[in-house]
Structure formats: structure tokens, C-alpha cells
Amino acid sequence: MSQILVKFADDHSADLLAALGNLVAAYGDLEQVLWLTPKRILNVTLAEWKKTLAKPEAERRKKLSSRLKSIRDTYEKHHGASVPADVDELLREAMVVDEERHGMIHALWARDMEGDVVRIRLGKRRPADVATVCDLVARVRRSRDRINEYPWTQPQKSIETA
Numbered sequence: 001m002s003q004i005l006v007k008f009a010d011d012h013s014a015d016l017l018a019a020l021g022n023l024v025a026a027y028g029d030l031e032q033v034l035w036l037t038p039k040r041i042l043n044v045t046l047a048e049w050k051k052t053l054a055k056p057e058a059e060r061r062k063k064l065s066s067r068l069k070s071i072r073d074t075y076e077k078h079h080g081a082s083v084p085a086d087v088d089e090l091l092r093e094a095m096v097v098d099e100e101r102h103g104m105i106h107a108l109w110a111r112d113m114e115g116d117v118v119r120i121r122l123g124k125r126r127p128a129d130v131a132t133v134c135d136l137v138a139r140v141r142r143s144r145d146r147i148n149e150y151p152w153t154q155p156q157k158s159i160e161t162a
Helices: 014-042 046-052 056-060 064-079 085-105 130-149
Strands: 006-008 108-112 117-121 124-126
Touching (some): 014 046, 014 064, 014 085, 014 130, 064 085, 085 130
Antiparallel strands (some): 006 108, 108 117
């Protein structure tokens, strides 16, 4: 097993730090959209929806996989039909960007012995460039927007899978 020698660094470029900040903000937006999706499926007010929850704040802290299951369950129960393929794709896309975001945010960002920025996750060197982070930001935003724009109260309609 080879070693990866790194030095902790706090002097990352402004572009990298901005991209990571954009990732955090975009993911927060996605979490909010996912948290509100069951309410949107039921087509009720926020106050009405919160009354149906045993612990509204606990609902906010659900892991993404549990939240996606809740969305699927709410959709199936409310519409009396299984989740259509386009909804399944939207939820799968959210899971993929969640896993990638987790790998970015919970990684070691450092410099190798030559001074180049490195990202280490689970003992492996990962891409650590601004473009990689910006690509993920764009995909998180796309997932957020597609889920937010989906006509949850009208199951016969679907969005295009662009």
C-alpha cells in the first residue's frame, strides 16, 4: 500500500474556496427542495404539512436516503400509483450528487509534497481542481431545479429528461 504524503494547507485559491462555498450553498438549496417535496405532493400549506409530522425538526435532519424514501412513499400513497420513471430518475440523480458532494466536503484538502492541491478521500487521491468542483455545483443546481420544477400534484405530467 503506497502512502500519500501531504501537508495541511489553509491557503487554497480564492477560486477553489468560492467553488466549495457554492457547492455548500447549492446543496443546502437541494436539501430544502427535497424537504418540502412531500408537502408539494400533498398540495397543502407548510403549516398543514408540519402538523402531519411527528417531529418536524427531526424530518429536516433525515439522511438523504430516508428523505428520498419518504418522497417515494408520499407520492405512491397520495397518487395511488407507483413512482414513474422520470420521478425515479430525479431522485436517483439527487442521490448521486449527494454522494459526490459528501466526497468533496468530507475530504482532506491539502497539498502534496510538490505543493499541488490534493483531495484525499477514503485513502485515495481524488480530483482537486476548481473545474471538478464547479461541475458538481452545476449538477447539484440542475438536480435542485428539476425537482423544484416537477409538477408533483399532477402525476400524469412529467418533465423532460434533458
